[in-house]
Amino acid sequence: MMKKNYLAVAAIASAVLISSNANAGTTFDAVKKKGFVQCGVTTGLTGFSAPDDKGNWTGIDVDGCRAVAAAVFGDAKAVKFTPLTAKERFTALQSGEIDMLSRNTTWTLTRDSSLGISFAGVNYYDGQGFLVNKDLGVKSATELDGAAVCIQAGTTTELNLADYFRAKGMSYTPVTYDKSEETVKAFEAGRCDVLTSDQSQLYALRLKLKSPEAAGVLPEVISKEPLGPVVRQGDDAWFKVVRWSLIAQVNAEELGVTSANIDDMKKNSTDPNVKRLIGLDGIKGEGLNLDDAWAYNIVKQVGNYGEMFERNVGMDSPLKIARGLNDLWTRGGLQYGTPIR
Amino acid sequence: MASEQPSVPAKAKLWNRPGFRALVFQVLLVAVLLYFGLTILGNTLHNLEQRGISTGFGFLNNEAGFGIVMSLIEFNESHTFGRTFLVGLLNTVLVSFLGIILATILGFLIGVARLSRNWIVSRLAAVYIETFRNIPLLLQILFWYFAVLAQLPRPKQSIGIGETVFLNNRGLYMGAPVPEAGFSMTIAAFFIGIIATFFIARWAHKRQDATGKQFHTVWAGIGLIIGLPAVVFLFSGTPLAWDLPVLKGFNFKGGMVIIPELAALLLALSIYTASFIAEIVRSGILSVSHGQTEAAHALGLRNAPTLRLIIIPQAMRVIIPQLTSQYLNLTKNSSLATAVGYPDLVAVFAGTTLNQTGQAVEVIAMTMAVYLTLSLLISFYMNWYNKRKQLVER
Numbered sequence: 001m002m003k004k005n006y007l008a009v010a011a012i013a014s015a016v017l018i019s020s021n022a023n024a025g026t027t028f029d030a031v032k033k034k035g036f037v038q039c040g041v042t043t044g045l046t047g048f049s050a051p052d053d054k055g056n057w058t059g060i061d062v063d064g065c066r067a068v069a070a071a072v073f074g075d076a077k078a079v080k081f082t083p084l085t086a087k088e089r090f091t092a093l094q095s096g097e098i099d100m101l102s103r104n105t106t107w108t109l110t111r112d113s114s115l116g117i118s119f120a121g122v123n124y125y126d127g128q129g130f131l132v133n134k135d136l137g138v139k140s141a142t143e144l145d146g147a148a149v150c151i152q153a154g155t156t157t158e159l160n161l162a163d164y165f166r167a168k169g170m171s172y173t174p175v176t177y178d179k180s181e182e183t184v185k186a187f188e189a190g191r192c193d194v195l196t197s198d199q200s201q202l203y204a205l206r207l208k209l210k211s212p213e214a215a216g217v218l219p220e221v222i223s224k225e226p227l228g229p230v231v232r233q234g235d236d237a238w239f240k241v242v243r244w245s246l247i248a249q250v251n252a253e254e255l256g257v258t259s260a261n262i263d264d265m266k267k268n269s270t271d272p273n274v275k276r277l278i279g280l281d282g283i284k285g286e287g288l289n290l291d292d293a294w295a296y297n298i299v300k301q302v303g304n305y306g307e308m309f310e311r312n313v314g315m316d317s318p319l320k321i322a323r324g325l326n327d328l329w330t331r332g333g334l335q336y337g338t339p340i341r
Numbered sequence: 342m343a344s345e346q347p348s349v350p351a352k353a354k355l356w357n358r359p360g361f362r363a364l365v366f367q368v369l370l371v372a373v374l375l376y377f378g379l380t381i382l383g384n385t386l387h388n389l390e391q392r393g394i395s396t397g398f399g400f401l402n403n404e405a406g407f408g409i410v411m412s413l414i415e416f417n418e419s420h421t422f423g424r425t426f427l428v429g430l431l432n433t434v435l436v437s438f439l440g441i442i443l444a445t446i447l448g449f450l451i452g453v454a455r456l457s458r459n460w461i462v463s464r465l466a467a468v469y470i471e472t473f474r475n476i477p478l479l480l481q482i483l484f485w486y487f488a489v490l491a492q493l494p495r496p497k498q499s500i501g502i503g504e505t506v507f508l509n510n511r512g513l514y515m516g517a518p519v520p521e522a523g524f525s526m527t528i529a530a531f532f533i534g535i536i537a538t539f540f541i542a543r544w545a546h547k548r549q550d551a552t553g554k555q556f557h558t559v560w561a562g563i564g565l566i567i568g569l570p571a572v573v574f575l576f577s578g579t580p581l582a583w584d585l586p587v588l589k590g591f592n593f594k595g596g597m598v599i600i601p602e603l604a605a606l607l608l609a610l611s612i613y614t615a616s617f618i619a620e621i622v623r624s625g626i627l628s629v630s631h632g633q634t635e636a637a638h639a640l641g642l643r644n645a646p647t648l649r650l651i652i653i654p655q656a657m658r659v660i661i662p663q664l665t666s667q668y669l670n671l672t673k674n675s676s677l678a679t680a681v682g683y684p685d686l687v688a689v690f691a692g693t694t695l696n697q698t699g700q701a702v703e704v705i706a707m708t709m710a711v712y713l714t715l716s717l718l719i720s721f722y723m724n725w726y727n728k729r730k731q732l733v734e735r
Binding site for chain 1: 389391392393394395406407408409410418419487491495510511589590591592594601679680682684688692693695696697698699701
């Protein structure tokens with residue numbers, strides 16, 4: 001099982017070694033040619049990317065990929081998914097195994113500048129938190145001195161955790177696993193006192209426990225975790241398609257355009273902003289080299305940002321996460337749609 | 342070179358001389374291989390640069406910023422990525438070294454038991470071998486970790502042996518010895534004991550060769566290596582304190598701990614490899630003809646000395662080369678550590694460090710170099726040992 005991961009890394013490393021034609025500027029063309037988007041997702045994280053009981057991938061990160069497919073092909077189903085562990089994700093993207101990475105990945109300077117990849121936006125503003133068993137009687141993260149902490153290997157979580165305990169002058173024992181399911185298993189078995197991850201993930205992982213009520217998330221948020229889709233550096237056209245697919249969804253929510261009312265809006269709306277979004281006016285799909293109905297297809301088939309959020313992680317999902325930072329800027333959140341005009 | 346080929350007249354044209362031709366082909370082959378290697382290297386560097394991926398080994402000096410659960414050398418978040426390499430390397434060496442020792446002892450015992458004339462003992466050994474040899478190692482590691490060690494009680498319900506040893510699902514906690522002033526004398530006595538034993542063994546050997554008289558080297562050695570330091574220790578006023586583990590907050594603090602990840606990996610590796618070693622030992626012993634045993638008995642040697650002095654030394658010639666392969670397997674199999682989160686080289690360096698820095702080519706190259714070096718060192722040592730044990734013809 002694990003061996004396979006390293007084989008994959010080794011294979012990717014050798015792929016980098018052997019292929020001599022650089023792929024700068026070719027991702028967009030290659031995607032169009034093969035007719036689908038190859039999208040890197042998690043190995044299973046409820047709300048973000050996980051296969052449902054019928055084997056269909058669902059989640060907010062999955063919908064990000066579907067939106068791109070809708071924009072490029074007019075078909076949100078033209079996506080193939082590659083499940084990746086946190087440790088494998090960047091190598092998979094660098095080597096060209098996937099076209100975009102949509103795997104609750106935190107945007108940081110190191111990653112953006114030294115891995116040969118570019119972050120195309122933020123689809124979820126998150127922050128790192130702690131999950132503890134309620135019977136420990138811990139009320140705040142400042143009481144965690146000496147605790148054993150379960151973490152997923154190769155994440156910013158690992159670094160934030162170290163920073164937090166160092167800054168507070170507390171000690172801890174890191175217990176590291178490759179997959180988030182393994183951290184849950186170890187937490188449940190009592191190998192560690194605390195499970196740390198992005199807060200959204202903690203809510204999802206908590207649902208996997210045998211008795212979710214027995215565990216609680218501590219109030220502290222110890223880091224900023226802007227999560228978003230990532231593409232390989234060097235193809236600006238592709239980068240822009242991914243970036244604007246997300247922006248179109250936010251714009252649609254700002255304008256009140258949903259998958260349900262978009263056809264109606266297309267016929268009747270006189271709002272120039274809506275007309276530009278739907279592709280009846282303005283630059284349409286020309287600049288991005290896409291069909292004029294690119295944004296229409298995204299909203300029609302995947303929905304606007306709010307729909308996508310509520311369906312996967314919000315009140316219409318088992319996770320019941322409030323919009324919070326992910327609300328529109330007009331309602332006190334951070335989601336802000338760069339103008340489509 | 343041409344002079345070595347008397348069948349070819351010295352006047353033959355240069356390109357008709359076999360020696361010259363051989364040389365040309367070898368030079369050509371080396372040149373092609375070199376070109377191939379350089380092309381790969383150049384391509385890699387070119388591609389990495391074109392894709393905007395950092396290259397070089399500079400990252401080894403950057404601060405790592407993550408913690409590691411177990412380290413033989415001092416390590417904290419402010420140390421460098423280079424240090425994580427060392428930590429992972431030492432953890433790999435530790436588990437391989439302990440695994441090799443345990444597997445060898447267990448394997449020899451089971452191998453000899455398998456040949457026992459006692460029906461129950463030999464059947465039990467056979468069951469052991471057939472069971473553990475035929476279950477995949479990864480499953481065994483997961484079994485020990487998730488099915489056995491994870492079932493131990495939580496820290497507050499630890500199984501305590503006295504006030505010094507505690508066992509729970511976080512590990513085995515023991516008191517750690519803290520040397521005080523004057524303890525160096527005990528250490529010195531220990532080394533004096535070892536050196537003295539070495540010379541006594543040499544003297545006893547010579548005396549036996551010359552006179553045939555035997556000397557109890559083993560007992561003398563035990564007395565010198567254990568007894569002498571013990572006496573010095575007592576007379577210098579027992580200068581050793583114990584740092585005892587104490588339940589504080591979430592967990593035990595102080596003392597030493599063997600983490601369950603190490604225990605699970607070590608158990609699985611040694612039990613699995615021991616089943617192979619047992620079969621190797623059995624084949625080695627069976628390869629010594631029964632006539633040797635009969636001859637030894639005829640000379641009046643009892644069973645134990647026959648096994649120790651006649652059978653085993655001859656069996657070793659068959660055993661050692663195969664043992665080498667098992668040691669190499671065990672070392673390489675230790676990379677399965679990552680399945681249970683034991684911080685070995687693959688988990689720490691080729692895992693977390695690779696991901697935090699993104700420099701896959703450098704990290705994987707270094708990791709492969711380490712396993713290659715470890716394997717070569719082991720086979721180098723075993724080949725040397727094999728040479729010593731080989732039949733010396735006089």
